[in-house]
Amino acid sequence: MRFDYPAFDYIPPPGLTEREPRHQVAIIGAGPIGLAMAVDLATRGIPSVVLDDNNVVSVGSRAICWAKRTLEIFDRLGVGERMLEKGVTWQVGRVFHGDDQIYDFDLLPETGHKYPAFINLQQYYVEQYLVERAREFPDLIDLRFRNKVVGHQDFDDYINLTVETPDGEYEIETTYTLACDGAPSPTRRRMGLPFTGQDFDENFLIVDIEMETSPFATKLAERWFWFEPTFHKGQSALLHKQPDNIYRIDLQLGPDADVTAELAEDRVLPRIRAVVGDTPFKIDWKSIYRFRCARLENFVHNRMIFVGDSAHVVSPFGARGGNGGIQDVDNLGWKLAAVLNGASPALIDSYNTERVQAADENILNSARTTNFMTPKSATEAMFRNEVLCLARTHEFARRLINAGRLSLPCALDSPLSTPGKAPVPPGAAMIDAPHDGGWLLEAVQGDFTLLSVGSARRADHADLRCVHTSDKTAVARYGDGMTYLLRPDGHVAAVFRDPTPADIASAQKRATGEMP
Amino acid sequence: MTAPTPSIYSDRIYEALMATHTGLSDAESAALNARLVLLLANEVADPDRLTELFVQARAAADG
Ligand SMILES: Cc1cc2nc3c(=O)[nH]c(=O)nc-3n(C[C@H](O)[C@H](O)[C@H](O)COP(=O)(O)OP(=O)(O)OC[C@H]3O[C@@H](n4cnc5c(N)ncnc54)[C@H](O)[C@@H]3O)c2cc1C
Numbered sequence: 001m002r003f004d005y006p007a008f009d010y011i012p013p014p015g016l017t018e019r020e021p022r023h024q025v026a027i028i029g030a031g032p033i034g035l036a037m038a039v040d041l042a043t044r045g046i047p048s049v050v051l052d053d054n055n056v057v058s059v060g061s062r063a064i065c066w067a068k069r070t071l072e073i074f075d076r077l078g079v080g081e082r083m084l085e086k087g088v089t090w091q092v093g094r095v096f097h098g099d100d101q102i103y104d105f106d107l108l109p110e111t112g113h114k115y116p117a118f119i120n121l122q123q124y125y126v127e128q129y130l131v132e133r134a135r136e137f138p139d140l141i142d143l144r145f146r147n148k149v150v151g152h153q154d155f156d157d158y159i160n161l162t163v164e165t166p167d168g169e170y171e172i173e174t175t176y177t178l179a180c181d182g183a184p185s186p187t188r189r190r191m192g193l194p195f196t197g198q199d200f201d202e203n204f205l206i207v208d209i210e211m212e213t214s215p216f217a218t219k220l221a222e223r224w225f226w227f228e229p230t231f232h233k234g235q236s237a238l239l240h241k242q243p244d245n246i247y248r249i250d251l252q253l254g255p256d257a258d259v260t261a262e263l264a265e266d267r268v269l270p271r272i273r274a275v276v277g278d279t280p281f282k283i284d285w286k287s288i289y290r291f292r293c294a295r296l297e298n299f300v301h302n303r304m305i306f307v308g309d310s311a312h313v314v315s316p317f318g319a320r321g322g323n324g325g326i327q328d329v330d331n332l333g334w335k336l337a338a339v340l341n342g343a344s345p346a347l348i349d350s351y352n353t354e355r356v357q358a359a360d361e362n363i364l365n366s367a368r369t370t371n372f373m374t375p376k377s378a379t380e381a382m383f384r385n386e387v388l389c390l391a392r393t394h395e396f397a398r399r400l401i402n403a404g405r406l407s408l409p410c411a412l413d414s415p416l417s418t419p420g421k422a423p424v425p426p427g428a429a430m431i432d433a434p435h436d437g438g439w440l441l442e443a444v445q446g447d448f449t450l451l452s453v454g455s456a457r458r459a460d461h462a463d464l465r466c467v468h469t470s471d472k473t474a475v476a477r478y479g480d481g482m483t484y485l486l487r488p489d490g491h492v493a494a495v496f497r498d499p500t501p502a503d504i505a506s507a508q509k510r511a512t513g514e515m516p
Numbered sequence: 517m518t519a520p521t522p523s524i525y526s527d528r529i530y531e532a533l534m535a536t537h538t539g540l541s542d543a544e545s546a547a548l549n550a551r552l553v554l555l556l557a558n559e560v561a562d563p564d565r566l567t568e569l570f571v572q573a574r575a576a577a578d579g
Contacts, residue, residue: 386550396558 002210002284003124003244008055008131010146015163015170023049024340026161026174028149028187031058032123033308033325034180035130039077040333042137043446046340049172050134050141051163053148057127060285061208063322064120064242069409069429070323071115072490073330076445078136079129080115087119088241090221095401097227097388103398112473113432114439117406120221120242122208123322152177152190152304159303176303176336185310188296197294198367200315201255202374205262205288207272209247211281215239225403227388231274236373238403239275246284249275252373259288291315291370293363299328300352307332312359314366317373317404324362327409328355334488338512347513350416358410365405372402412491418507422495423479430490433474435467440474443467445490448508454480456497461504487511 014020025041027034030052038048066074066083074080094104109116134141150169151162159177163170179187188195216222221241229237235252242248251271253262261267268286295312299305308325331354335347375381390397409429417426424431433440444451444467452459452468454475459466464485469475478484485494485507494507509515536552537545560566 382547383550383554386547386554390551390554394555394558397554400554 003122005056005059005124006128008143008145010055010166011144012167013144013147013163013165013170015172016165016167020172022158022173022175023047024175025049025178025336026051026159026172026176027178027180028161029180029182029308029310030054030127030131030143030145031180031182031308032063032126032130032322033329034178035127035134036074036077036326036329037178037180037307037333038141038143039079039130039133039137040329041337042134042140043077044333044337045140046337047140048142049174050143051147051149051161052143052145055145057131058123060287061122061124061242061246061248063123063126063319064240064248065118065319065323065407066121066126067118067319067323067407068113068115069407070326071119072432072441072445073326074126075114075441076330077130078133079126082129083121083126084115084119086125086243087121088221088243089116089119090223090241092216092218092220092222094222094224095227095391095398095403096224096229097391099230100392102388102391102401112434114441115432118319120240120248122242122246125243126322149181149186152187154302154304156302174303175340176305178332179304179306179310180308181310183309183313185306187304188306188310191301191304193296193301195294195296197292197313197363200291200293200370200374202291202370203253203255203257203259203262203288204291204316205251205253205257205268205271205286207249207251207268207286208242208284209249209272209276209281210245210284211247211276211279212245213279214241215247215276215279216241227384227403232271236403237275247276247281251275253288257288263288289316293367293370295356295359295363298352299355300348305332305336305348305351311355312363314362315370316366317369318362318366318407319404320362320366320407323407324358327358330489331355335513344513347416350414350513354410354412354414354416357413361410362407365407369402369404414491416487416493416511416513418485418494418510420495422482422484422492423477424484424492424495426492426494428492430486430492431477433469433477434471435469435474436471440467440469440471441490444486445488447488448493448511449486450504451478451484451486453478453482453484456481456483459483461501464504464508485511 025048027048027050030050038050041048071080091107095102148164150164153160158173161172224239226237238250240248293314299311307328314320332351375384387397387400412427414427435443447465449465450459450461458468483496487493493511
């Protein structure tokens with residue numbers, strides 16, 4: 001079943017006929033990042049206007065792998081459960097070299113977490129769910145489709161945006177503008193900001209096909225990765241399952257591929273048949289991309305803040321683009337809300353420090369994967385080949401095979417953290433566990449929370465949400481007797497044993513940017 | 517400068533390494549060496565120590 005792309009209505013904005021009151025937040029771009037940003041702010045009572053040049057969700061599946069931490073954030077935003085229900089949770093991975101399977105692995109999920117390691121779900125569903133969720137905040141989220149931002153000017157204490165609509169141009173003033181306008185970011189270009197990194201000389205063909213018959217032997221969803229398959233000489237190939245009997249096939253084409261010629265149906269069809277055989281299928285979407293890892297030097301430019309692909313891009317293997325962007329949102333939402341409510345603007349600088357660190361980690365991991373998949377010399381190719389050969393018999397060599405590492409949340413080395421030692425150390429993201437018939441993540445995310453564990457004195461603090469857990473999985477994960485101060489984004493701000501109210505107050509001050 | 521005393525294993529190790537390559541083409545030997553580096557790196561298992569060794573090995577190539 002193909003996705004039916006609904007067109008969102010264009011409604012002539014008030015600014016065309018009258019001057020609009022200044023908006024606290026304008027969001028440029030209704031991709032997954034801009035939409036999640038609007039929902040996050042709305043959950044904190046902050047209104048925003050979302051401007052998108054288009055009026056449909058992402059064309060093509062694009063981001064399909066959503067990692068556990070991202071799903072936990074989406075849970076807080078109110079779309080996680082829906083994504084989990086619709087998404088495919090794959091369990092079996094197989095790695096092939098030539099025609100031989102080198103090994104397989106079971107992604108048997110560790111129990112005691114609400115969400116699995118990751119799911120596959122097309123980006124267009126994620127955007128659709130986010131649009132529907134955003135519409136549940138009619139007083140706070142003003143979605144404006146076919147509103148293209150064509151200019152902006154920074155007046156230091158506000159930003160003026162020029163917006164183009166089918167009915168002409170208008171202007172709005174905003175206290176903060178969030179550039180969520182994707183990898184080509186017109187905002188970034190307009191500001192002339194360098195976007196530097198590593199370009200990989202390599203082309204990949206991605207095709208979504210619809211196919212009734214599963215290529216896999218069992219009913220389980222699998223992920224197959226080939227190095228140098230005989231059906232696609234010398235290159236790599238990937239087969240992944242998505243909902244609705246849609247399969248994603250990625251084929252490496254080499255550095256010199258002719259992009260236009262390769263996208264022609266008569267070129268694509270035989271390539272796909274070589275993977276799936278005689279099984280009938282229909283092509284749903286096809287695209288070619290080159291890999292690039294790059295980021296802005298600084299994500300915050302006074303009142304213009306870059307979030308998601310506009311700030312950083314990574315090569316897709318390892319699924320860090322969409323996942324990294326959602327973690328930006330999680331990091332920025334509470335800080336921006338706090339600053340708009342009077343907190344120190346230093347908090348926004350910490351978004352820059354923390355998310356630059358995370359982007360560098362994502363870029364490092366994606367670059368390593370890409371380098372393994374695209375050897376650049378005869379020696380690199382030889383080493384990779386020998387890794388693949390050894391992997392058939394040696395467990396250690398399997399761990400060297402890098403066809404994408406699972407995206408894990410960055411452990412932040414942050415000015416907001418109070419140093420300390422604990423099983424979940426300061427800067428780390430919270431770890432889920434069963435709690436009170438539900439899940440810990442549901443109890444602690446969204447606001448500053450004091451979490452006391454097991455035999456620790458029950459958390460009790462007038463200005464903080466207090467949660468006590470005695471669940472044995474939670475106690476094992478967090479350490480008996482510990483008390484944690486968790487930030488609204490679920491990262492650990494401070495850890496204590498028997499804290500005094502003053503200890504807690506000082507850690508919280510630091511976590512809100514009020515102390516060096 | 518006095519000549520270093522060979523360890524009781526030195527000659528044996530060198531001989532065994534050469535014997536491992538006996539009868540292989542240059543390409544096969546290169547591949548064997550690659551496997552060997554991977555196996556030995558796994559034995560050392562310490563990325564900092566390995567990096568020191570990589571630097572020493574590289575130094576000779578850079579003169
Ligand atoms: C082939 C492919 C596969 C991928 N696979 C994965 C994966 O498995 N997992 C993963 O995590 N990530 C993956 N990614 C990356 C993921 O798609 C991106 O990271 C994600 O879309 C970024 O979201 P965004 O909202 O920042 O940008 P986008 O999704 O690009 O959205 C930007 C929005 O801004 C709008 N816009 C642009 N200019 C203007 C303007 N001037 N005015 C108004 N609106 C404007 C655009 O129309 C668009 O709606 C993949 C990407 C590709 C291309």
